[in-house]
Amino acid sequence: MVVWHRILDLDELSDGRVTVVTVENRSFAITKFEGVYAALDNRCPHQGGPLGEGSIEQGWLRCPWHGWDFHPTTGKPPGGYDDGVCTFPIEERTDGVYLGLRPTPKPARTVSDVMIETMVNWGVTHVFGMVGHSNLGVADAMRRQQEQGRLTFIGIRHEGAASFAASAYAKLTGKPAACFAIAGPGATNLLTGLWDAKVDRAPILALTGQVDTQVLGPGAFQEVDLSQAFQGVAVWSQTVLATSRHAELMNLALKNAILKRDVAHLIFPNEVQQIAAEDVSASDPKGRITPLTIRPPEPAFEDALQALAHAKRPVTIVGHGTRFDMDGVMTLAERLNAPVITTFKGKGLVSDHHPLGCGVLGRSGTPIASWFMNEADLLMVFGASFSNHTGITPKKPIIQVDYDPMALGKFHKVAYPIWGEIGETAKLFADRLTNKETVDQRGEVADRWSIWRREKLRRAGDDRGKGLNSAFLFAQLTEAVNADAVIAVDVGNNTYSFGRYFECDAQSVLMSGYLGSIGFGLPAAMGAWCASPNRQIVSISGDGGFGQYMAELTTAVKYGMNITHVLLNNGELGKISKEQRADQLDVWQTQLHNPNFASYAENCGALGIRVQNRSELKSALRRALDHHGPALVEVITDAMLI
16 A cells, blocks of 8 residues: 655756655655656665755766765666665656655664663653764654653753753752763763762763764764763763663663762664664663661761760751751751751751751851851761861861761761761651750851841942942842742852852752852753742853853743843953952953843843843842743842952
8 A cells, every 4th residue: 555645846846956855754865857756765875875965967866975876766876786775656746746655664662762761660751962863763762752741851052051951950859860962072062061960979861872883993973982981970881782681771870870879871872772672671660779768887876876965066067968858957956956057069958047047158158157167066967078168177076977988087087977878867866865955056046147147238238330249139139039949050259159148948059069060050950940840940150151051041942941040240250360369360361251141032032131230130030030931130240249
């Protein structure tokens, strides 16, 4: 049975010309030669060149890739060779030109189908990436999952944004998302975002195409040794082969990502992706994952318990590793009347309006946090890395709790290193300290906040006539943003000022913590929107950071992402200028040439608002936050008032 498809008007193709038509996802080269129409397979049998993009020269259809000739109506090559192209029935009728095709059989189930189904069964619901020539088979398997409503694919403009978005998704939810790229430059563009996930202990899955295995080695187009390139960043990386246990490879990739909170990587050579796998079943995580509620070793726990029993002014410090265990930690802190300080990566884990909340410790922090740390007689540190940015003093007795034994006492000796799941360990302490009496420090916390808020108000009034100051901007943003918003911040003075001046309620804060990669803010907001589309999503950056991935604003528009980006434009890489001055160096090569970012946002299809005066800020923020879809508020700021 042949089904006829109308493909051209009668006068659409002139004699001696060739064009491409697509019918039922198949591509055909349609020729007209000496008044006769013909339909040929569009794929050259040698290198796969698109014959419909060639030309008819001296009676022969020439392949545009390597110049081999075929007869334009029979598809046969000159010289009697047998490497011709298939032809298909074609008819010229009164109303147009028709192509006859037999019904297309149902697509064969492939290796990629098995692996992507397994990935979805493990709970991966979002993939951020770019479809290209060396990952088409995997992309087609993703398309089928998306058509079934089981997967969402977000096509980005730069692969670095894909890995940042996936990293932010994992930081917010604790669950892996995937990023996706072609071989060569597409894969290597993922690396920065993957390193961000790795050093901040966020589970993430990287899927990369690869050139055909038959041309690996000599140096094929876009060939990169991806196993070697990803060796440092991926805790687990494997190439998918024709003989692999395909579902098991995806099982192992996701098991490594989830249990180790790290990067897993799968490499898909081009020719393996569409190998038939009709009788191969997908897999799932049943029976493959253990609960991670690890109780601490009893002797170490008892020693720490005794130290807590004798402490009068204990203080709690929580880091990024505590983000999913705060209920247990807060129960303990409230039982002990212990002020709660966060690292910068932990900002927002406790409300700044909680009677024991003391804000951020360290370079991005408040004088409240450092005061209580210095007044403490014991520090309880949960899920923190002890980075020099935070500055947890080693001069105090420290109970350190972490699920990773290598994190305990990493940089210096601590009095009580406790290996265990953070929420479980905090609950054990609270259960054993029911009658513990300590100094109630809530009144001191309130006093210290009063002092700091008076100082912030004074700073907010500073005005040199060169743009808005950070204290004023973040005071306005504190009032405007929803209490349960997700806030993705970038890197630079804008982020230091956010840590210092913005007062959190129940917001979730995302940042490129240990890697500190500029450009994180907007892609991270995209990942956050995919993870929590019903929450208010805000991203904050300087002009330097926004410039790194500003094309992703078109991605946000394409998918209708409800994101408000607040851009602090001071015309320079302000943090670097500050560091040059601190090192008594000339300020050099930090000035930026910027467009009008608000106009750029409008050109992309987003809402763009430019703020140059203090009186304009409140209404601009309100308008942007109320806008349904992407919005950008460009605020002209003073580089010196941070």
